[in-house]
Amino acid sequence: MTFENEAPRPIEQSTMWPSTMAAMLIALATCSPAGAADGPTPAQIASTLKTGGHIIYIRHASTEKDYADQVKADPNDCSTQRTLSENGWREAEGIGAAFRRLDLPVGALYSSQYCRAWQTARLAFGTPVKTAALNFEPAEDFTPEQMEAMRGRVIPFLTTAPADGTNTVIVGHDDPFEAATGIYPEPQGVAYILKPRTNGEFDIIGSIKPSDWNDLPNE
Numbered sequence: 001m002t003f004e005n006e007a008p009r010p011i012e013q014s015t016m017w018p019s020t021m022a023a024m025l026i027a028l029a030t031c032s033p034a035g036a037a038d039g040p041t042p043a044q045i046a047s048t049l050k051t052g053g054h055i056i057y058i059r060h061a062s063t064e065k066d067y068a069d070q071v072k073a074d075p076n077d078c079s080t081q082r083t084l085s086e087n088g089w090r091e092a093e094g095i096g097a098a099f100r101r102l103d104l105p106v107g108a109l110y111s112s113q114y115c116r117a118w119q120t121a122r123l124a125f126g127t128p129v130k131t132a133a134l135n136f137e138p139a140e141d142f143t144p145e146q147m148e149a150m151r152g153r154v155i156p157f158l159t160t161a162p163a164d165g166t167n168t169v170i171v172g173h174d175d176p177f178e179a180a181t182g183i184y185p186e187p188q189g190v191a192y193i194l195k196p197r198t199n200g201e202f203d204i205i206g207s208i209k210p211s212d213w214n215d216l217p218n219e
Helices: 019-029 042-051 086-102 115-124 144-159 174-181 210-215
Strands: 055-059 106-111 167-172 191-196 202-208
Touching: 042 086, 042 191, 042 202, 042 210, 055 115, 055 144, 055 174, 086 115, 086 210, 106 115, 115 167, 144 167, 144 174, 144 191, 202 210
Parallel strands: 055 167, 106 167
Antiparallel strands: 055 191, 191 202
């Protein structure tokens, strides 16, 4: 597996709001949903990652419980947060093992500040750059303004082209990804693969569940 030694390039804030973003979400709504019969298989998706150029957004691996801890959690204190289950640890390690086995190149690696996100990233790939831009808003039921705020922070990560020959990996959460794409990522540990366009938008290629990585064939 290939890692970039240099520090990841800074993410610039998107300037596509509001009309361009609205058009993008309309376009995404017309795409085949991940897992649809006519969509690419996990093996086909993984094959496209070999040459780089993609954004891989991974929802953190499985936790002991599933609840909105962001209401009161301190992102810097793991004891206040949901934590990875034993199965979640195995999922994260399995994803990393598959990347190494398949020789999928990883460049920039980002995670939210929540422990379950950066631990997933570290178990799979190495030490991530932690950023509050990938965190939740501090609420259980988000207002339109909070959804807009999460969308505005996540979109730049999804539209910034990776360094040549690498893929950017982002380990985050469900609601920020849904705010940016209109897609709720299930189950925990699922990876969505996106391809940035040159016009500041992106295409969603498909998704790979954590249980699928071990079954991917070597080429």
